[in-house]
Amino acid sequence: MKIETKNLVKKYNDKVVLNLPQLVVESGELWGLVGNNGAGKTTFLRLILDLTQASEGQVFSNGTDVAKDESWKEYTGSYLDEGFVIDFLTPEEFFRFVGATYKMSDNEIRAILERLRPFFNGEILDQDKKYIREFSKGNIQKIGIAAAMLSQPKVLILDEPFANLDPTSQISLKRILKELNQEKKTTILISSHNLNHVTEICTQIALLEKGNIIREVRNTAQFGQLLAELESYFAVGN
Amino acid sequence: MTLSSTLTTLLALGWKRFSRSAYFRQRLIARIFAILMGVYLLGNLVFIGYFLDAIVEKLYPEQNIPRLLNQHIFHFLVILLLARFFIQKLPTVQLSPCLPLPFRKSRLVFSYLFLYLLNGLNHIPILVAIPYWAKIIVPEFGFTASMLWLLGFCLLTFALNFFVLKIKTLLFDRLGAFIGLMALFVGSAWLENVTEAKLLASASGWLFDGLLSGAALYLIVPFALLLWSAGSSFSALRRRLYLDHGTAPRRRRPLFFHFNASRRLLMLLFLELKLFARNKVLRVLWMMGLIYVVVGLAINVLTRDRLAVFSGMVFLFYIPLGTLLIFPYAVSLFSWEGRYFDGLLSRNLKLAEYIDVKLLFMGIGGVTFYAVNLALFYWTSPLLRWLLSALFVHFVGLLIFICIYQALDNSKSIKINGSILDTSAMQGKFSHVLLRLLLMAYPAIVLFLINGEKITLNENGFLSFGLIGAPGVLSLFMVSFWRKALFKKFKAKKYSMAEGFRQK
Numbered sequence: 032m033k034i035e036t037k038n039l040v041k042k043y044n045d046k047v048v049l050n051l052p053q054l055v056v057e058s059g060e061l062w063g064l065v066g067n068n069g070a071g072k073t074t075f076l077r078l079i080l081d082l083t084q085a086s087e088g089q090v091f092s093n094g095t096d097v098a099k100d101e102s103w104k105e106y107t108g109s110y111l112d113e114g115f116v117i118d119f120l121t122p123e124e125f126f127r128f129v130g131a132t133y134k135m136s137d138n139e140i141r142a143i144l145e146r147l148r149p150f151f152n153g154e155i156l157d158q159d160k161k162y163i164r165e166f167s168k169g170n171i172q173k174i175g176i177a178a179a180m181l182s183q184p185k186v187l188i189l190d191e192p193f194a195n196l197d198p199t200s201q202i203s204l205k206r207i208l209k210e211l212n213q214e215k216k217t218t219i220l221i222s223s224h225n226l227n228h229v230t231e232i233c234t235q236i237a238l239l240e241k242g243n244i245i246r247e248v249r250n251t252a253q254f255g256q257l258l259a260e261l262e263s264y265f266a267v268g269n
Numbered sequence: 270m271t272l273s274s275t276l277t278t279l280l281a282l283g284w285k286r287f288s289r290s291a292y293f294r295q296r297l298i299a300r301i302f303a304i305l306m307g308v309y310l311l312g313n314l315v316f317i318g319y320f321l322d323a324i325v326e327k328l329y330p331e332q333n334i335p336r337l338l339n340q341h342i343f344h345f346l347v348i349l350l351l352a353r354f355f356i357q358k359l360p361t362v363q364l365s366p367c368l369p370l371p372f373r374k375s376r377l378v379f380s381y382l383f384l385y386l387l388n389g390l391n392h393i394p395i396l397v398a399i400p401y402w403a404k405i406i407v408p409e410f411g412f413t414a415s416m417l418w419l420l421g422f423c424l425l426t427f428a429l430n431f432f433v434l435k436i437k438t439l440l441f442d443r444l445g446a447f448i449g450l451m452a453l454f455v456g457s458a459w460l461e462n463v464t465e466a467k468l469l470a471s472a473s474g475w476l477f478d479g480l481l482s483g484a485a486l487y488l489i490v491p492f493a494l495l496l497w498s499a500g501s502s503f504s505a506l507r508r509r510l511y512l513d514h515g516t517a518p519r520r521r522r523p524l525f526f527h528f529n530a531s532r533r534l535l536m537l538l539f540l541e542l543k544l545f546a547r548n549k550v551l552r553v554l555w556m557m558g559l560i561y562v563v564v565g566l567a568i569n570v571l572t573r574d575r576l577a578v579f580s581g582m583v584f585l586f587y588i589p590l591g592t593l594l595i596f597p598y599a600v601s602l603f604s605w606e607g608r609y610f611d612g613l614l615s616r617n618l619k620l621a622e623y624i625d626v627k628l629l630f631m632g633i634g635g636v637t638f639y640a641v642n643l644a645l646f647y648w649t650s651p652l653l654r655w656l657l658s659a660l661f662v663h664f665v666g667l668l669i670f671i672c673i674y675q676a677l678d679n680s681k682s683i684k685i686n687g688s689i690l691d692t693s694a695m696q697g698k699f700s701h702v703l704l705r706l707l708l709m710a711y712p713a714i715v716l717f718l719i720n721g722e723k724i725t726l727n728e729n730g731f732l733s734f735g736l737i738g739a740p741g742v743l744s745l746f747m748v749s750f751w752r753k754a755l756f757k758k759f760k761a762k763k764y765s766m767a768e769g770f771r772q773k
Contacts, residue, residue, distance in 0.1 A: 077512065080369045084511045104371040117282065117366045119289045131278070132270055132370045162289065 032106060032185045032218050033058045034079060036089050038088035041242075049242040051088075056220060056235075063233030064222040065261065070239035072222035073111065076190050079220070080109055092186065098245045105133070108184035110175035110192070117166035122155050122174050125163060126181060133182035140181065147177050150203045169195040176204065180211070187211065187219045192231040193228050205232050226265070230258045237263065270372050276380040279367075283384060311396060318400035335405055336478065340420065343473035345394070346429055353390055353433045365512060378506045382499065385434070386427060394426045408479070414483040421480045424491035431498035435505050624755050659738040666741025 034056040041049040049071040054202040056062050064072045077083040079090050081097045089096045109115075117125055130140040144156060154170050155177070163174055172195045179187060187208075193201050209232050211217040223229050229236060230250065238246040238258070246264075250257060270278070322334050364377055398419065406415040457469065479487035498675060744751075 058456065082368055082512045101371075101373050104369065109369045111369075115366050115369065119286050124285075128278075128282075132367075132372065142630070 032093045033091075034186065034218065034220070035091040036088065037091065039085055039090060040087040041071070041078060041083065042086040047242055049078070051075065051244060054237075054244060056218060058218055059212070059216040061208065061219045061232060061234045062221070063229035063236045064220065064239060065224070065226065065236060066239035067265070069241070071242040072239055073190050074242075075239075076109075076111060076220065076222060077187050079188060080107070080111075082111075103186070106185040107188065108179035108182055108186070109214065110179040110190040111188075111190040113168075113171055113175070116163050116171060116175050116178070118171075119162055121160060121162055122158065122166075125174065126178060129178045129181055135182060143181050143183070144177070147180070147207070150177065150200060150207060152197075152199060152203075169197060169200070172196060173200060180207070183215065185217060187217050187223045189219070191223060192221055193215055193225050194222055201228065207233055226258055226261045230261065236261075270376065272376050272379065273374055275376040276383065278370070279377075279380045279384055305420045312496060314393060315400050318397040319404060321401045322405050335409065335481070337475070338401075339477035339481070340470040340474040340478055342466075343469045344606070345427060349394060350429055350433060353429070364510070368510070368512070374510050375507055378503055380505070382431065382434075382503060388430060391430050393428055397421060398422050404638075411483075414481050417480040417483065417485060417488060418477060421477065421488055421491045424488070424495050428491060428495040431495070431502040435498060435502040448638060471482050624752060624759060628755075659735070662738035662741035662745075666738075666744040679751035688711070
């Protein structure tokens with residue numbers, strides 16, 4: 032599933048916070064968005080999910096304008112922040128709720144959750160009557176990410192997925208994302224401040240600065256070389 | 270997802286949210302008391318409706334009560350509109366988890382609007398209207414005409430429900446909205462006074478007198494209003510169902526914590542004001558108070574006794590509403606610290622001074638509340654003026670302290686931009702629920718005891734006013750005790766907050 036932007040502009044009070052004239056995320060790619068705070072990463076992800084209204088231009092998912100046709104929701108999974116989980120449900124209830132919206136049976140949901148069990152590290156499932164609001168920030172993040180992956184979407188969008196996660200979960204998540212991308216050919220977009228993780232798993236990296244993509248790098252270079260290049264960019268001014 | 274499954278999903282979520290609110294996590298006895306409190310609040314409304322004729326008769330002897338009240342139904346709905354504008358929530362907060370899921374936005378909006386008819390705010394006017402209708406309208410006008418009257422009233426209430434959403438989506442989070450609403454109310458009152466046209470009263474009288482004449486054709490008006498408001502609020506909500514509407518990022522300046530010892534209190538007040546200005550809940554509450562003051566004063570000066578009837582209808586609202594609003598207000602004030610409390614205390618700052626600032630703020634809130642009521646009632650009835658003054662002392666002296674004290678226990682879980690009537694704001698220990706119930710019931714109990722068998726606005730009720738205000742006065746004399754108690758609570762809260770979610 033290809034994601035494409037055309038003359039996409041987002042303004043707040045006449046201030047342009049995102050300007051992407053042409054950006055194409057090809058089907059089956061694993062994109063990493065990096066950039067300093069305020070670069071426009073989250074705004075871009077919100078525009079793809081039609082959570083924010085574009086000031087100009089469009090976002091196309093598999094050729095359809097996301098603001099005009101909602102069919103993209105059927106094959107897209109996403110997790111942006113805690114506001115997107117329903118915190119008065121237990122994790123199992125929330126997974127069932129999300130699964131039902133994708134018309135998944137209980138058995139299908141259970142099978143996916145079983146596969147994600149190592150990622151949960153024994154802290155999410157089978158917690159008797161513990162509501163999501165009672166979990167730690169990191170565990171809420173895990174619940175949100177797992178719910179996004181539940182329907183085995185063709186497009187997966189995650190905002191800062193590694194933030195708040197413990198090292199074991201970070202490693203586990205990297206492995207899951209790689210598998211989804213390589214085996215299921217899922218198109219994945221993640222934003223992250225962690226250059227190590229992004230350079231390790233992403234096939235394409237976009238560098239955002241003040242709403243503009245200033246560099247797109249195909250991650251074919253040596254891991255260490257690309258990382259050093261990105262680090263030198265972010266070290267400017269130090 | 271189909272429309273029916275969207276609707277049932279939202280309904281199921283709504284039920285879970287309600288049944289898992291803080292109330293239902295308490296002991297059985299606490300739940301029973303919570304239900305009793307709800308019954309008490311609803312009872313207030315029924316009480317107003319049932320005794321409405323007696324109140325109006327006292328204020329306007331020798332008038333035809335149904336005809337007179339028919340002329341003021343629009344006024345009643347307009348005031349409700351003003352209150353609902355601030356209380357009623359926009360749906361984006363509740364719907365945000367569903368937005369990226371395979372729900373069609375139009376179906377979400379439709380389901381939301383449909384379910385919104387169950388909103389408690391719709392029950393307020395209907396609960397007042399039904400006892401009045403059963404006691405006065407049905408016996409005097411017969412079944413058919415009275416059914417038409419009630420149907421018209423309910424349709425208008427539902428139209429109001431959608432109309433509030435419509436104007437909120439248009440004016441969301443803009444200062445212009447508040448000023449515009451104020452101008453609308455003051456302007457219409459002025460126009461009525463200058464032209465002596467009694468526009469609103471005439472329109473209201475025409476419609477409801479018409480319905481009481483048994484002519485079903487008059488129903489076209491409320492029905493058309495309902496359809497129009499539902500349709501236009503649907504399209505307005507659908508267009509604006511995005512997370513960024515009205516929330517354009519503002520330039521934030523870093524907070525400055527290095528206080529000069531001699532100017533510390535001033536700086537804290539300044540900080541408090543700044544945080545208040547950036548806190549949506551408090552901004553709305555304060556704005557609401559200020560609008561009531563300005564609008565109330567203007568309407569009273571311009572229209573004088575026209576609203577006297579009205580005063581009788583609404584004054585009892587202030588007993589439950591006052592406690593409902595003051596408590597979340599206190600919770601909001603004390604829930605800020607989650608973000609910067611440790612930052613403050615690690616600087617050169619005395620905790621006691623900080624509490625003083627909070628108390629000062631609550632005091633200003635109390636005075637505003639009093640002014641709100643005074644502005645609405647000053648020229649209308651000396652009796653109500655006295656009663657409200659007594660209630661003010663009751664509120665300021667006792668309720669505010671109790672509310673702050675309890676809020677310090679509860680504020681951990683409150684979201685900064687949560688609704689002011691969010692049930693999570695009401696969570697607390699069993700003793701809290703009981704205490705609040707008694708405090709709220711207290712003025713009514715006193716009135717009942719003083720006035721004897723029938724609860725009427727007795728002209729010789731000085732004793733009752735004194736008794737209502739007495740606990741407040743006593744409490745004000747104990748301010749130093751308050752401060753110490755609050756200090757202890759505040760400190761305990763600091764440690765419990767540091768423990769965070771692990772405490773659960």
